[in-house]
Amino acid sequence: MTAPYRDILQEIRLAFPQPVSDPIHDSYFVHSIMRALDQVDALKSHLPILGALVPGDFAEARKAALPEGTSSVEAVTSDLVGYLRGMTIFGHPRTQQNVVPPPTIPSLIGAMLAALHNPNVAWDEYSRLVALAEVEAAGITARLVGYDPEQASGVFTFGGTGTTLYGVKIGLEKACPGTMQKGHSEDAVLIVSEAGHYCAANIAGWLGLGTDNLITVPTTEENEIDLDHLGRAAREALASGKRIAAIIATLGTTDAFGLDDLQAIAALRDSLVEEFRLPYSPHVHADAVIGWAWSVFGSYDFEGNPLGFRPRTVRALAGACRRIRHLSLADSLGVDFHKTGFAPYVSSLVLVRDGQDLQLVTRRPEQMPYLYHFGDHRPGMYTLETSRAGTGPLAALANYRLFGERGLQAVLGHLVEMAQLLREHLEGHEGTTVLNRDNFGTVTLFRAYPPGVDTFAIKRREFEDPAGRDSLLAGNDFNRRVFDYVHSEAMEGRGVVISSTDCYRRTAYGEPIVALKSYILSPFVDEGDIEEVVARLLEARERIGGSG
Numbered sequence: 001m002t003a004p005y006r007d008i009l010q011e012i013r014l015a016f017p018q019p020v021s022d023p024i025h026d027s028y029f030v031h032s033i034m035r036a037l038d039q040v041d042a043l044k045s046h047l048p049i050l051g052a053l054v055p056g057d058f059a060e061a062r063k064a065a066l067p068e069g070t071s072s073v074e075a076v077t078s079d080l081v082g083y084l085r086g087m088t089i090f091g092h093p094r095t096q097q098n099v100v101p102p103p104t105i106p107s108l109i110g111a112m113l114a115a116l117h118n119p120n121v122a123w124d125e126y127s128r129l130v131a132l133a134e135v136e137a138a139g140i141t142a143r144l145v146g147y148d149p150e151q152a153s154g155v156f157t158f159g160g161t162g163t164t165l166y167g168v169k170i171g172l173e174k175a176c177p178g179t180m181q182k183g184h185s186e187d188a189v190l191i192v193s194e195a196g197h198y199c200a201a202n203i204a205g206w207l208g209l210g211t212d213n214l215i216t217v218p219t220t221e222e223n224e225i226d227l228d229h230l231g232r233a234a235r236e237a238l239a240s241g242k243r244i245a246a247i248i249a250t251l252g253t254t255d256a257f258g259l260d261d262l263q264a265i266a267a268l269r270d271s272l273v274e275e276f277r278l279p280y281s282p283h284v285h286a287d288a289v290i291g292w293a294w295s296v297f298g299s300y301d302f303e304g305n306p307l308g309f310r311p312r313t314v315r316a317l318a319g320a321c322r323r324i325r326h327l328s329l330a331d332s333l334g335v336d337f338h339k340t341g342f343a344p345y346v347s348s349l350v351l352v353r354d355g356q357d358l359q360l361v362t363r364r365p366e367q368m369p370y371l372y373h374f375g376d377h378r379p380g381m382y383t384l385e386t387s388r389a390g391t392g393p394l395a396a397l398a399n400y401r402l403f404g405e406r407g408l409q410a411v412l413g414h415l416v417e418m419a420q421l422l423r424e425h426l427e428g429h430e431g432t433t434v435l436n437r438d439n440f441g442t443v444t445l446f447r448a449y450p451p452g453v454d455t456f457a458i459k460r461r462e463f464e465d466p467a468g469r470d471s472l473l474a475g476n477d478f479n480r481r482v483f484d485y486v487h488s489e490a491m492e493g494r495g496v497v498i499s500s501t502d503c504y505r506r507t508a509y510g511e512p513i514v515a516l517k518s519y520i521l522s523p524f525v526d527e528g529d530i531e532e533v534v535a536r537l538l539e540a541r542e543r544i545g546g547s548g
């Protein structure tokens with residue numbers, strides 16, 4: 001008689017892909033995936049969400065417990081699909097919400113293949129050619145941003161935050177050598193712009209620099225780091241005996257696509273080294289997790305415009321390129337394929353211009369007795385992570401192969417074209433005003449005003465003159481209500497899902513400016529969807545304005 005557990009085991013074995021080819025079981029596997037996709041498809045309607053919004057009961061969720069018996073592939077599949085209810089369909093033409101792209105089919109297949117055979121790219125022994133895929137994806141990116149691919153080196157890590165963490169950690173080792181061993185006692189500062197990502201604060205905290213040592217520099221009206229302020233802040237820090245762990249240049253801020261002048265920042269850094277006779281060169285990290293993709297326009301013939309973009313689009317693309325083309329001046333930089341690269345989460349790459357820099361964070365083999373005794377490729381010697389998935393590298397590589405340079409140009413160009421069109425429409429109405437008019441990205445920030453307000457004069461008064469404070473605050477409130485209206489309409493299938501920000505930037509006298517935000521990242525967005533945004537806004541303005 002066989003042990004009872006054997007029956008259970010037999011059932012469970014069927015829930016794994018078979019280790020030895022078994023065509024009948026293989027088709028069961030494929031079929032199971034298709035059933036999952038069919039069920040997801042059944043959730044689609046004309047709305048930009050899957051199924052309906054179901055509020056999550058988080059208190060109830062806490063009470064979940066492990067079931068006693070086994071279940072089936074079919075039952076688990078239906079159960080899991082249920083968790084997608086209410087999800088925004090990021091590829092939907094009526095979704096203009098945030099910097100979340102729809103992933104392509106090849107990138108999904110890349111992620112699935114990696115999940116299926118579970119390579120760990122810490123070590124080629126555990127990932128074989130998937131480790132090579134990571135190196136290729138890094139090499140393509142290095143060449144794209146203008147690094148010497150022979151010199152540069154990179155690894156995929158846990159998000160854009162991870163990429164900046166690597167950059168700052170390497171910079172900290174340069175500024176305060178031996179920190180890896182001794183910890184650090186010296187005061188080191190980290191510098192970023194006010195419009196830079198809040199992950200800088202997190203990183204300062206987690207690395208032990210302390211958030212008190214994070215210097216946030218004001219930005220210009222274009223949301224670029226103010227270079228005079230930066231110079232002053234850096235000199236002040238150095239003069240008081242502090243060291244600069246890193247300067248983060250943001251190329252593509254999250255909310256407004258501000259692009260820091262990396263060329264000027266690198267030049268400033270060089271002059272600081274001379275001026276203060278520094279024994280190290282302050283590390284410049286480019287947080288380009290959003291802007292990196294614009295590198296594909298580095299070779300674009302803007303005059304000839306072979307892809308036929310509209311003049312406003314060409315201007316915006318060339319404007320972005322003017323900053324992005326200097327990415328190679330950064331000592332390290334971060335790329336999110338899960339943002340402007342149309343890959344699923346998490347697919348982030350940190351690149352260092354000089355691969356030798358990674359030596360600064362490399363552990364000694366004795367510290368990892370059970371790993372890395374042989375093999376040719378061992379990024380696990382210096383990565384923060386131990387296990388690293390092959391999903392990010394395969395998804396990224398899939399999209400590089402799928403799009404090529406021209407495909408990325410076409411997709412990004414279209415998104416910029418749609419954003420420009422939206423701005424044109426918004427500027428064509430007296431009730432709406434665009435806040436980031438001269439910006440080059442795919443995000444548009446705007447405000448609506450009640451009927452009867454002179455929107456031509458109001459921007460200046462509200463943003464610069466403290467006497468405009470009451471009007472600004474009333475406008476903030478008004479735009480929150482416009483947002484609520486537009487959002488609930490979109491959830492009913494009328495209009496477009498946009499988002500809002502509580503602080504697009506501060507006024508000259510320090511008040512936060514609330515703005516409505518359209519973030520276009522779906523290749524499916526077209527002119528009609530743009531007109532719909534404006535129509536809904538004007539409607540909201542009438543309704544809310546009318547009711548006081």
Ligand SMILES: *Cc1c(COP(=O)(O)O)cnc(C)c1O
Nearest residue numbers: 159160161197252253254287289
């Ligand atoms: C999104 C974003 C980050 C954080 O990246 P994650 O991938 O979400 O960790 C950092 N910097 C900028 C500019 C971003 O837009």
